[in-house]
Amino acid sequence: MSTKAVYGGGPRGWLVAxxxxxxxxAAAGVFLYYPAVRALEMGFYRTRFFGSQRTFVGLDNYxxxxxxxxxxxxxxxxxxxxxxxxxxVMAISLPIAYWIHEVESxxxxxxxxxxxxxxxxxxxxxxxxxxxxxxxxxxxxxxxxTIGIDFNWFRYGWAAFTLITLVxxxxxxxxxxxxxxxxxxxxxxxxxxxxxxxxxxxTRRLLWIYVPLISPTLLFLLIMNTIYAFFxxxxxxxxxxxxxxxxxxxxxxxxxxxxxxxxxxxxxASAQSVIxxxxxxxLMFAQLKYTDRYxxxxx
Amino acid sequence: xxxxxxxxxxxxxxxxxxxxxLAGCLGDDDAEDDDSGGTGNGDDGGDxxxxxxxxxxxxxxxxxxxxxxxxxxAFEEIAGEFEDENVRxxxxxxxxxxxxxxxxxxxxxxxxxxDVVQIARYExxxxxxxxxxxxxxxxxxxxxxxxxxxxxxTNYFTVDDTLQSLPFNNSNAIGYYNRTMxxxxxxxxxxxxxxxxxxxxxxxxxxxxxxxDYAITWPNHMWFIENWYALQxxxxxxxxxxxxxxxxxxNLDQGPGLEVHEWWYDLNQNDLxxxxxxxxxxxxxxxxxxxxxPIMINxxxxxxxxxxxxxxxAETMFHPTxxxxxxxxxxxxxxxxxxxxxxxxVDAVGSFISHMTDTDQQIFWHQQTGYYPVRQSGLxxxxxxxxxxxxxxxxxxxxxxxxxxxxxxxxxxxxxxxxEIRSTVQEASYDVIESGEFDSRLGQAREDCEQILENYRADxx
Numbered sequence: 001m002s003t004k005a006v007y008g009g010g011p012r013g014w015l016v017a018x019x020x021x022x023x024x025x026a027a028a029g030v031f032l033y034y035p036a037v038r039a040l041e042m043g044f045y046r047t048r049f050f051g052s053q054r055t056f057v058g059l060d061n062y063x064x065x066x067x068x069x070x071x072x073x074x075x076x077x078x079x080x081x082x083x084x085x086x087x088x089v090m091a092i093s094l095p096i097a098y099w100i101h102e103v104e105s106x107x108x109x110x111x112x113x114x115x116x117x118x119x120x121x122x123x124x125x126x127x128x129x130x131x132x133x134x135x136x137x138x139x140x141x142x143x144x145x146t147i148g149i150d151f152n153w154f155r156y157g158w159a160a161f162t163l164i165t166l167v168x169x170x171x172x173x174x175x176x177x178x179x180x181x182x183x184x185x186x187x188x189x190x191x192x193x194x195x196x197x198x199x200x201x202x203t204r205r206l207l208w209i210y211v212p213l214i215s216p217t218l219l220f221l222l223i224m225n226t227i228y229a230f231f232x233x234x235x236x237x238x239x240x241x242x243x244x245x246x247x248x249x250x251x252x253x254x255x256x257x258x259x260x261x262x263x264x265x266x267x268x269a270s271a272q273s274v275i276x277x278x279x280x281x282x283l284m285f286a287q288l289k290y291t292d293r294y295x296x297x298x299x
Numbered sequence: 300x301x302x303x304x305x306x307x308x309x310x311x312x313x314x315x316x317x318x319x320x321l322a323g324c325l326g327d328d329d330a331e332d333d334d335s336g337g338t339g340n341g342d343d344g345g346d347x348x349x350x351x352x353x354x355x356x357x358x359x360x361x362x363x364x365x366x367x368x369x370x371x372x373a374f375e376e377i378a379g380e381f382e383d384e385n386v387r388x389x390x391x392x393x394x395x396x397x398x399x400x401x402x403x404x405x406x407x408x409x410x411x412x413x414d415v416v417q418i419a420r421y422e423x424x425x426x427x428x429x430x431x432x433x434x435x436x437x438x439x440x441x442x443x444x445x446x447x448x449x450x451x452x453t454n455y456f457t458v459d460d461t462l463q464s465l466p467f468n469n470s471n472a473i474g475y476y477n478r479t480m481x482x483x484x485x486x487x488x489x490x491x492x493x494x495x496x497x498x499x500x501x502x503x504x505x506x507x508x509x510x511x512d513y514a515i516t517w518p519n520h521m522w523f524i525e526n527w528y529a530l531q532x533x534x535x536x537x538x539x540x541x542x543x544x545x546x547x548x549x550n551l552d553q554g555p556g557l558e559v560h561e562w563w564y565d566l567n568q569n570d571l572x573x574x575x576x577x578x579x580x581x582x583x584x585x586x587x588x589x590x591x592x593p594i595m596i597n598x599x600x601x602x603x604x605x606x607x608x609x610x611x612x613a614e615t616m617f618h619p620t621x622x623x624x625x626x627x628x629x630x631x632x633x634x635x636x637x638x639x640x641x642x643x644x645v646d647a648v649g650s651f652i653s654h655m656t657d658t659d660q661q662i663f664w665h666q667q668t669g670y671y672p673v674r675q676s677g678l679x680x681x682x683x684x685x686x687x688x689x690x691x692x693x694x695x696x697x698x699x700x701x702x703x704x705x706x707x708x709x710x711x712x713x714x715x716x717x718x719e720i721r722s723t724v725q726e727a728s729y730d731v732i733e734s735g736e737f738d739s740r741l742g743q744a745r746e747d748c749e750q751i752l753e754n755y756r757a758d759x760x
Contacts, residue, residue, distance in 0.1 A: 048429075048759065136591070244729065261401055
C-alpha cells in the first residue's frame, strides 16, 4: 500500500490528517500557545491580588525593566551563569563519559556513580549542598576555612555564584554522560581498532575522532543544557541563595518567580518571561545556525 | 498552579520526601516565619493539615495559618479545645507568613479559599485593599468584649472605624542575652546593655575573651529598622506611617536609618555581626542557643523556645536603642474572615475566633510561646498569679508594650506591597553593611520603594 493510499487525496484525506493531528494541536494550543499569548497580553498590565485586579500600562513594564539596573544585572548574571554551566557541564561530562567507555572493569559501577546525581531532584541536591556548604553550619565550609578560603556565600558574591554553579553542574552531569556514552558506544568498533593500530593517543582519539562523530549529540546536549541553565535551575536558587547577595545569583527565571508570586505582580513577571523567551530564542537560533556548520550528521 | 500549592510549597514537599531522613537534623521548616520561627529543634511531624472534630459535623471551617514547629503545636492545642459538635476544623499550615499571603491570593475565586486566615500585620494594607475579606466585626458575637483587647492592637487593626481583623498572636521585638557568658566575661549581667553602643561593647568583650565568635545576631528584617525608628519616635514611612494616607516614601537614608546602618556596618566589618539570613528567625535563635553570640534581637515569640532549650542562663531585655525609648510597634498576626463566607457558617466562624482569643486560651498561648496575651484580662490574670515574677523572660515584651507612647511611629507602618518593600530594604541593608555606601545605596532603596508605593497607590486608589 502506498503512502498516498493511506492518506488519500481530496477532502477526506485532509480530514483524516486533521483528526490525527488534532490532539497534538489541542495540547500545544492549550498548554503552550494560549498561555504564551496570555503572557504577552499580561505584560501590558500591572496586576494585583493574583491578577484579580489589573491596570493597563502599555509598554511601561518593559520600559521599567530595561532601565532597571537590577534587571540589567539579572540578565548579565543569567547569561554568565548559563555560559559557565553549559561549558562546565560538557567539559566535565565528556572526559567522564570517555573514561567510562574506555575502562576495562567496573563500568557499571562507574556509570551508576556518575548518573545517580541526576536521579536526585535538583531541590534535594540543593538542600544537601546547602547544608554541606552553609556558611556557618557546613562541614565543607569548615574544611575550606582550614585552607584559608572564607566560603561565606551569604556575604560574597563570588562564593554564591560558585555555589549555584557547582550545584547546577553537578546535578546535570549524569544526564550528559548518559547521552555521550550512548553516542560513543554507537560508534563502530572498527574505527577504534584502526585508530589504535595507527597509534593515535587516547586524548587525540577523543578530540579528533569521537567528538566530531558524536557532534549531533553534543549539539543536542548544548541546547538541552542551555535550556536547563535558563529554566531548570530555579529550584537551586530558591533553596540556596534566593538571588543574594546583591543580586549576583538573581537569574531571570528566579526574579520572574519572585515578581509573580512573592511580589504579586504578574504583569511585570509576564514582561520578563517575554524578554526571557526572546533571549533564549535568539540564543537557540544562533547555536543551531552556528554549530550546524560543524555538526556531522553522517552522509 | 494548585491554589494552595505554590511553587515553593511544591518544592518543599518534594524536598521533604527526598530528604526525609535528613529532616531531623535540619531544623524546622518554619525557620522563615515572620515573628515566629521554630526554635530549631521542634519536630514538624510532617503533616501540614490537622482535622479536628466530628466528620459528620454540619460545617467545616478551613483555617490557614503560618504557625510551625512548637508554635504550631500550641496553635493546634488551643484550636483542639474548641468544642462545638456542629463544627469540624481543618487547620492548614501554609508555611511562612509570606507563603500564607501568597497562597491566599492564589486561592481567591476558587473553592479552596479558606474561611479564616492568619495574616501578618505587615500585610494588613494589601489584604484590606484586596477586598477578599470582610471586617471581622461582622462575624463576632454581639456581646464580644472588644474593649478587653489591648488598645495598641485594636488601634492597629481598626481602619475606617471598623475592626477589620481579630488580633490573635501578637509580639514585639526584644533583646535576649546570655547571662552566663556576660558573667564569664567579667561584665555586670544585671546592667543589661540597652543601647547600640553598649551592645557592641558587651558583645565585643565576650568575643575578646574568646567566649564566642560574634557580638550579636538578629534576622535581617525591616521590622527591626521600624523598631529603631519607633524607639526614636520617628515614622519609617511618611503620611503617619501610611495610616493617614497612602505612604509615598520611606525615610531610610537619614536619621535612625542612617545611624543604625552605620552601627551595623561597623559590626559587620569587625566580624561582630552574625548574619543568620534574611527573615531567618529560627536560625538566629539557633545561633544564640549555640552560644555563637551573647546577644540577640528577635521576636518575643521565641521566648518559650529559648527558655526551654538554652544550656545557659538566658535573659531578655528591652530592644536596644539608638538613644530614646518612645516605644515599640506591634508584630505578629491577626485573623481575617472570608468575604464570601456562607451565611450559615458566620456564627461558627465567629465563635471559633472568639475561642482562639478568649482569655484562658490567650494565657495558655502566651505561656507556650512568648506572644503576649491580646487581652487585658489575660495580662491581669498572669500578673495576679505571679507568672511574670517566676518567669521574668516573659515580662519584657509586656513591659515594652506598656511603656509605649501611642504615636504614629509606634503604631507601626501600614503599607501596600509589603513583601517587595521589605525585600528591597533588606537587600539594601545587606549591600550597605558590606560596602559602606550609605547615601547612595540607601538612597537607591528609598527611590525603589517610592516607585513601588506610587504604583500601589495608582492601582488601588
